[in-house]
Amino acid sequence: MYQEVILDHYKNPHGHGLRAGDAEVHHVNPTCGDEITLRVRYDGERIADVSYEGQGCSISQASASVLNELLVDRELPEALEIQRTFLELMQSRGQITPDDAMEELLQDAVAFAGVSKYPARVKCALLSWMAWKDATAQALGDEATARGEQS
Amino acid sequence: MYQEVILDHYKNPHGHGLRAGDAEVHHVNPTCGDEITLRVRYDGERIADVSYEGQGCSISQASASVLNELLVDRELPEALEIQRTFLELMQSRGQITPDDAMEELLQDAVAFAGVSKYPARVKCALLSWMAWKDATAQALGDEATARGEQS
Amino acid sequence: MTEGHPVSDVSGLPGLLDTEAIRKDFPILDRTVHEGRPLVYLDNAASSQKPRQVLDALADYYERHHANVHRGVHVLAEEATALYEGARDKVAAFINAPSRDEVVFTKNASESLNLVANMLGLADEPYRVDSGTEIVITEMEHHSNIVPWQLLAQRTGAKLKWFGLTDEGRLDLSRIDEVITERTKIVSFVLVSNVLGTHNPVEAIVRRAQEVGALVLIDASQAAPHMPMDVQSLQADFVAFTGHKMCGPTGIGVLWGRQELLEDLPPFLGGGEMIETVTMSSSTYAPAPHKFEAGTPPIAQAVGLGAAVDYLTAIGMERIAAHERAITGYALERLSRVEGLRIIGPVTPEDRGATISFTLGDIHPHDVGQVLDEQGIAVRVGHHCARPVCLRYGIPATTRASFYLYSTPAEVDALADGLEYVRGFFG
């Protein structure tokens, strides 16, 4: 489960720290105490920044770093597709082996495929992603997020 | 457990029915619903009568009949000794085999030795005996009964 | 026996299961008692026996997978959690629950029933039971569905009402609109009576309860083991049952409840995994079902119940019901021919389960039971934890024979013959 890629992101996180944003959320995983404070800044529907600070295990930390790397500069619908695909992968209980298309879409995030076999850790990997979605809904309204979902 | 003697007492109970008395008690075995109403009449410390009425299984009915047969006309201390011996036999979980002395004292009541192996039925056999002791305490006062106990 | 229980008809009764094969699964049924008499176990309403498949699941759990569940990151903790939560999936499927999260594991049906009573006493409006409100039960309830409501009524000042019984052993619903009123908060009743065998009509009661906005709790302790259960078609709000009567281990019960209700209602016992977060001064609670499962749950027992559900499902609940109908019909007929025998409850097989209570002349049930036992026949005697039923019919107790998927016509014959012997013995 601890892929090199994950350890790299853990040791050298991308975009770590809190910067200006349109909305801020604080999410906690009550079962293990992992916490994240996350801000999003939008430029229209383009993600201008995702900044964050938190404490938690390597999985939750690395996952936030990957999220930053993947989503910043994307348009919302595309970001939502990535989020959805990542969620699906994580909930697959190890049943999905990422194909080329998924690898292209998720990039470093495919390294988390192995985590999906550990139910106790799936929530760690999803913590920042849930926080991002929540912050986005606050920044742009539920509607934009829901619209993105259907696309 | 159903000795011939027990069945005889069940089918032809001694002294059944309620007659005049110095005290009356009503005892119930909540676990099986057996009930007895019992009266004692004393002539000094001599048991002039034990009359009773009730509903219940053959064991509780036969035991009341044996009690009547054994105790009527006895002096209290002797009756208490019989009661104590019967109690001991019933609580022996089948461990006591009555010897000659016990047989002489308990007469027909030794037939209940087998019942002591059945915890669920011991209370049935004791119902009338507990009622008698209670009625006696009411009629003569706790003190007489307690004095009898120590003898 | 793993698969395929061909229907046998050696006895000429339609719908019988292949009990010869089934009985091989139950090690205890080979036992003899009282110096070599084969055991005739007719005390299934009190508790059923357990098939090898369930015992194997228990042993395998303890020998290979045991750890405390939830929050563990090691292999055993993950395996134990998967097995425990997998049992929840199985039970949810067995009762056709819309969601697995609606299945709460308790220690027995009594805890399930008490849980609902206590939740309603502590709930906010519109569920709250307090003075000025009413609770409705029936006269044929098991003590476990009477005493919790008496306690709740005492503590809150609510009024306890009940449906009476007809001479035939059925619910008297003739005045249903007076019993269930606008003040009624909860109607709790037994689906199949553990004394009378009566299978109660759900629809009429649920309809009236819904009319007045009362919740409905169904005690399915004597139903879930014996017939297909579908909590959605029952349309109740809660359903309670118990593992040990349906081939499962002791120490496990189930409360099914509608999701919104389980979300809205307050927790009852506190501690362990039922929390979300705890500080010294306050706590928040995990979502249902965990909110209602305080402390280390009956893990192995849930796994065993899951195996029991698999076992019953493989045979088929419809087929088990048909088997019991056939056996019950035969038993009713055989017993009716025993002189002096009076059945307490419905005397024909319609709308009744495989439990038959009776009296035999004026021979006390304890004597009946004991003399049957000496012949190897295990029945239960007494008030069967439903004393008001005995009071209603003016008897101190009954003798009760109750059948299950492994019961045979030959066992019915043994019972009838045994009763003739009892009559002779005390005659």
Added chain:
Amino acid sequence: MTEGHPVSDVSGLPGLLDTEAIRKDFPILDRTVHEGRPLVYLDNAASSQKPRQVLDALADYYERHHANVHRGVHVLAEEATALYEGARDKVAAFINAPSRDEVVFTKNASESLNLVANMLGLADEPYRVDSGTEIVITEMEHHSNIVPWQLLAQRTGAKLKWFGLTDEGRLDLSRIDEVITERTKIVSFVLVSNVLGTHNPVEAIVRRAQEVGALVLIDASQAAPHMPMDVQSLQADFVAFTGHKMCGPTGIGVLWGRQELLEDLPPFLGGGEMIETVTMSSSTYAPAPHKFEAGTPPIAQAVGLGAAVDYLTAIGMERIAAHERAITGYALERLSRVEGLRIIGPVTPEDRGATISFTLGDIHPHDVGQVLDEQGIAVRVGHHCARPVCLRYGIPATTRASFYLYSTPAEVDALADGLEYVRGFFG
């Protein structure tokens, strides 16, 4: 292994049990995980493993003796009752209870603790907890000894107070007279902490509680499995513990209570055998312990717990305690040599149990636990259902290793080596 566990000293540690013989009793300890790695099970504070003797007792019960207990007149019902009540005798002897009737079987320690909290909320004076009265616990309690009191405080308006902790992981009793006052109705505290390992001083607390007439409840969940228990010398009013941590099955717990209290206090759950007599409008209750055992009890689980008590007693609780002292001393020393490792709780073996919590640099406990697991080493990570302890020491979670009678010095070595590997991995 049936008898005689000669003390081995191959490792040079005094007081060790012959773990080679003992481990043969525990089938699961032969397991391998993650492709052939031998299991190093160090999660005993969460739940212990079960010896063959206990599994055999369970199987024998179900295969030969099962029936519902009490009130049955047939052979199986009598045997099951004798086994169930026999287990009560064994547990009573194990804790030196003055009377067997003081032993109440519950489903786990959490139910035992909730039972006391609920009884006191419903009790008459002088026991009644209501507004104006106080409840005292400590900051090192398991959630199961926090949440029930929070719920009780909310429902009754009583005030919840607690003893804080020193930096060394011990109770801060310096202001005991201000914490336990004339208004205190109940003091409930843990005998051995499941996070810190701290063994708390009973006498000082009991003395003060008795001075003000408060009841004392001791949570012995982490003590009963590991040391001789004597409820009389503890001088508490109630003692709670749980079967699955002491080689017994899941689904069984114990509440011991002083007889007069159990007689005086009201019942909590209603139904089944807890009654004396029931009519539709009111009931009277059976004497303790049955008053507190509603519904079909965890029969097989009690029998299994009885077998566990026999097993532990045959080895000897004194010797088990000595073994664990030796292992704990060795582990404290070995762990103190792992760079960056900080023990949360007492760092020397005095007055502590065989549970050691720690942090490792700033590597998150989840990562520590997971990488240990990959090496076959099972520890628990998180707040261990005692989140206030983590808050107190300013850490989100700990890694916890906990030992039992089958733990070996080699397993301690595996842990220490494993932690070095974890450091390298994330370093």
